[in-house]
Amino acid sequence: MGKKGERGAKDKNAALEEEARNAAKRAEHGEEEYQCTGILEQDFLEICTRAGFQEIPKVIVRPHAHAGITAVDEPDPQAEKEVTNTLAQIQSKYNYFRPSIQVELEHEDPKTTREIFIQSWKIEEKMLTVLAKCLPALSHLQTLRLWKVGLTDLTFSMLLSIFPTCTTLKTLVLEGNPLPERSFYKLISEETNLVHLSLRNNDIDDEAAYLIGQALSSLKSSNKTLASINLSCNHITDVGATHIANGLRLNRSLLSLSLAHNRIGDEGALKIAEILAPFALTHVEVVERRRLLLEKETLERSRLPQRHVELKSERPSSHVSNTAIDKLQTVKTTKDTKKKKDKESAKKEKEKEKEEKEKGQGSGGAVVVSSTTSQAKKEDTKEAKQAKKGVERPAAEQKPSRGKGTKSSNKDKRAQAVEVEVAEPTEIVNPLLEQAEHRDGKVFLPGNRVLIYLNLIRNRITEMGLKGFLAAVEQQTSRVAPGGKGSTGLLRLSLGKNNYPAESKTYARIQELMMARDPLPKVTKAMEEEAAVAF
Numbered sequence: 001m002g003k004k005g006e007r008g009a010k011d012k013n014a015a016l017e018e019e020a021r022n023a024a025k026r027a028e029h030g031e032e033e034y035q036c037t038g039i040l041e042q043d044f045l046e047i048c049t050r051a052g053f054q055e056i057p058k059v060i061v062r063p064h065a066h067a068g069i070t071a072v073d074e075p076d077p078q079a080e081k082e083v084t085n086t087l088a089q090i091q092s093k094y095n096y097f098r099p100s101i102q103v104e105l106e107h108e109d110p111k112t113t114r115e116i117f118i119q120s121w122k123i124e125e126k127m128l129t130v131l132a133k134c135l136p137a138l139s140h141l142q143t144l145r146l147w148k149v150g151l152t153d154l155t156f157s158m159l160l161s162i163f164p165t166c167t168t169l170k171t172l173v174l175e176g177n178p179l180p181e182r183s184f185y186k187l188i189s190e191e192t193n194l195v196h197l198s199l200r201n202n203d204i205d206d207e208a209a210y211l212i213g214q215a216l217s218s219l220k221s222s223n224k225t226l227a228s229i230n231l232s233c234n235h236i237t238d239v240g241a242t243h244i245a246n247g248l249r250l251n252r253s254l255l256s257l258s259l260a261h262n263r264i265g266d267e268g269a270l271k272i273a274e275i276l277a278p279f280a281l282t283h284v285e286v287v288e289r290r291r292l293l294l295e296k297e298t299l300e301r302s303r304l305p306q307r308h309v310e311l312k313s314e315r316p317s318s319h320v321s322n323t324a325i326d327k328l329q330t331v332k333t334t335k336d337t338k339k340k341k342d343k344e345s346a347k348k349e350k351e352k353e354k355e356e357k358e359k360g361q362g363s364g365g366a367v368v369v370s371s372t373t374s375q376a377k378k379e380d381t382k383e384a385k386q387a388k389k390g391v392e393r394p395a396a397e398q399k400p401s402r403g404k405g406t407k408s409s410n411k412d413k414r415a416q417a418v419e420v421e422v423a424e425p426t427e428i429v430n431p432l433l434e435q436a437e438h439r440d441g442k443v444f445l446p447g448n449r450v451l452i453y454l455n456l457i458r459n460r461i462t463e464m465g466l467k468g469f470l471a472a473v474e475q476q477t478s479r480v481a482p483g484g485k486g487s488t489g490l491l492r493l494s495l496g497k498n499n500y501p502a503e504s505k506t507y508a509r510i511q512e513l514m515m516a517r518d519p520l521p522k523v524t525k526a527m528e529e530e531a532a533v534a535f
Helices: 003-028 040-051 069-073 083-097 125-137 153-165 183-187 206-216 238-249 266-276 283-313 317-359 363-423 463-478 505-517 525-534
Strands: 058-061 100-105 113-119 143-147 171-175 196-198 228-230 256-258 437-439 442-445 453-455 492-494
Touching (some): 040 058, 040 100, 183 206, 206 238, 266 463, 492 505
Parallel strands (some): 058 100, 113 143, 143 171, 171 196, 196 228, 256 453, 453 492
Antiparallel strands (some): 100 113, 437 442
16 A cells, blocks of 8 residues: 555544544533534534534535626726735635535525535545435435545445435436446435436446446336436447447336437447337247236236125125015005905995895896996906006006116126226336237337437447437337327437438438427527537
């Protein structure tokens, strides 16, 4: 170990020993651990003081856009020759380059820190322990930007452990921090829950690209949180681009990918273009697809009998029993009323016959009796029929209504069953279970139609690579993804500043197709190139 290495190790040990002594002193005096208030300036100053920092970086509000050094450093024209203004100018320059933490507030409230910018000063282990206490207390923190802060593999792992405690953090910009162990892939995990990630200018090579591709998706897992990743200004070649393309085969969450300013040629470009159109599955993927289909089929079979039993148990038995009781009661009432009326009519006939016998003697009387009895019988039979109709008609009218009721109840049950199926939580479908096509003994998936922005400016792509992208764009334009549910495919494709002729018809055709798909307002070519460089 050299003298510088020994000196650095001694300084670290001295700092750790000093921190331990400060902690021991606080314990002796009975000082409690500091509870963060959510105001970064106050919390950061207090924790740094307790940790024994001699020089504490200031927390300042970040100046607005276009208010950089020139706006601050411009001297008054009338006092250019004054020495005091010159000294103030020099002092402001040095103050600007001193370590500081710049913040953006949401509502000009110190408790609403939305973004944190740290740039051009080295963050060591001791400072990360301070940030590990301050950052989780910021309930509005959404973005953390670290530019050239001298991260090592050790400090990166410490930083990585902070992210799960920052529940609102969605955007991480980590630029100008190359890592020897290529650990950037650890940021693409379920523990971080990052949505936007920028890794520009980090010397990412093909090995690091392989790890990132594996983190995006593999045969057994796929990232479901990351929406955009910026890998521009790195050292990715065709090999690394192939690894990234393999990661996009089964990834259905990434919307934006930038590979600008790399070393990607036609081979890598064709691999990326291949997964944007229908592509054939490999043997391993076909085997995994069959396993997943078998799993799905057995799961559906196990659910079917259970649902059938549930539907039977949901049938309202009280409704059926009530209708049966009503039917029996109507039949019983009609029979009882008929018997009573028959008895009453027979009794009346006997009474009338007795009266006629007592009053009239002779044959005429007999004729009269017979006529009256026949008329009475007719009237009784009419009344009985009317009574029967009057009682039985409602029951008859209820029959078709019962039939309709049962049909409607069956429809209701079917609707309930459908509602139950829809109400179940929808799981993210594995891309291997997407609707596939079988051609020439191979299985083809529709391709990745979730990616909507792809940036490949300033690479080494020639006319051959452009033809691959043209075929992919034509496929996405002409075919609708089966069951895509809004997956439209590429909306923006940037291929400028590559190794194809300026009068390339293939590039012109790609531009023509993408112009119709681009939802953003049309911009000039110069503005587009400037935006791509800034991105």
